[in-house]
Amino acid sequence: MTDTDDDELWARRFHPSPQAPVRLVCFPHAGGAASYFHPLSAALAPDAEVLAIQYPGRQDRRRETCVDTIPELADRVFGALDGRVKPPFVFFGHSMGAVVAFEVALRFARAGGPAPSRLVVSGRRAPSSRQRRVDLGTDAAVVAELRRLGGTPEMFLRDPELLASIVQVTRVDYRALDDYAAPPDAVLDGVPVTALVGDSDPVTAVDDVPAWGRHTSGPFELHVFPGGHFFIESRKAEVTAILSKAVKALS
Numbered sequence: 001m002t003d004t005d006d007d008e009l010w011a012r013r014f015h016p017s018p019q020a021p022v023r024l025v026c027f028p029h030a031g032g033a034a035s036y037f038h039p040l041s042a043a044l045a046p047d048a049e050v051l052a053i054q055y056p057g058r059q060d061r062r063r064e065t066c067v068d069t070i071p072e073l074a075d076r077v078f079g080a081l082d083g084r085v086k087p088p089f090v091f092f093g094h095s096m097g098a099v100v101a102f103e104v105a106l107r108f109a110r111a112g113g114p115a116p117s118r119l120v121v122s123g124r125r126a127p128s129s130r131q132r133r134v135d136l137g138t139d140a141a142v143v144a145e146l147r148r149l150g151g152t153p154e155m156f157l158r159d160p161e162l163l164a165s166i167v168q169v170t171r172v173d174y175r176a177l178d179d180y181a182a183p184p185d186a187v188l189d190g191v192p193v194t195a196l197v198g199d200s201d202p203v204t205a206v207d208d209v210p211a212w213g214r215h216t217s218g219p220f221e222l223h224v225f226p227g228g229h230f231f232i233e234s235r236k237a238e239v240t241a242i243l244s245k246a247v248k249a250l251s
Contacts, residue, residue: 009061010080012052014038015045022048022247023089025081025116027097027104029123030177031146031170033058043240048247051085053077053097057169066172070096070180074103082107087114088250092243094232095204096173098124099180102215105188115191118246119216122196122239123229125204126211127182132203136174142167145174148202151230188216194246196223196239198231 011025012034024044026037034052041050055073057066067073077100093101098121109115125131136142146152146166156162193216197209206224213220223242225231232239 007080007084010053010077011085012054013049014041014052015050017046017049020046020049021088021251023051023085023087024048024243024247025051025053025085025089025091025101027053027077027091027093027101028055029095029097029151030173031152031166032094032097035059039236040240040243044244044247047244047251051081053100055169057172058165062165066169068172068176070099070103070176073176074100074107077104078107078111082111082113088117089114090118090120090243090246090250091116092120092122093124094122095124095229096177098122099127099177099182102127102182102186102188105191106186109189109191115188117250118192118194119188120194120196120243120246121212122232123198123201123204125208127180127186127215128184129208129211130181131177133178134174136171139163139167142170146170149229151233182215184214186215188218190218191216192219192221194221194223194242196225196232196242198225198227198229198235200227201229201231203229 028036034054037052044050056064091101091105105116105119134145193212195209195212197204197206225235227234
């Protein structure tokens with residue numbers, strides 16, 4: 001496999017814009033896939049090129065084994081992107097994707113090369129704070145959790161083949177999150193962090209989100225939206241505007 005092949009395996013470019021001055025790298029939520037960011041890619045092209053990360057075990061990578069720890073997943077994403085993402089670039093991660101994006105950003109910074117110009121995190125408490133464990137021992141429990149959070153179309157949950165795949169990857173992703181917590185001294189040097197959260201998110205309380213500011217020596221800003229865990233859908237225009245502003249500031 002060539003370096004280019006590895007890049008394309010991990011990063012989807014739905015609207016290739018090689019001449020765009022900025023790249024936005026997007027990291028999906030637990031159980032999610034790269035295609036979740038297709039609408040965002042369309043909204044930002046051609047001013048920014050969106051690279052949507054595709055984790056193993058889902059969609060066209062469904063025959064691959066899921067990665068069951070956040071550090072290993074971050075290592076593999078970093079290995080695929082390092083030296084192949086043209087700076088400047090911004091990272092955006094929702095829910096589980098927020099901590100994966102943070103860990104990949106740390107790896108870029110520690111490698112001494114170009115780090116993200118900004119980290120935008122959504123629907124997740126700070127990486128040094130563990131989320132409450134959720135028992136997903138049965139398929140019914142997984143479905144109940146997905147319905148509680150929203151974000152998964154009901155038609156997917158009623159399709160036996162799709163549901164089997166969603167249940168499998170969601171369970172592995174939650175196990176990875178259960179075992180994850182960054183040390184309090186895991187800090188991005190000078191990278192601005194923007195945090196987004198819904199005011200009625202059942203898993204991420206607004207009061208838990210400002211702690212993200214302790215994980216950067218750069219500026220921190222918080223945006224609170226009406227909505228639950230997937231406020232990024234109900235407030236799509238506002239979220240897209242924040243991301244558009246972040247990338248245009250680097251143009």
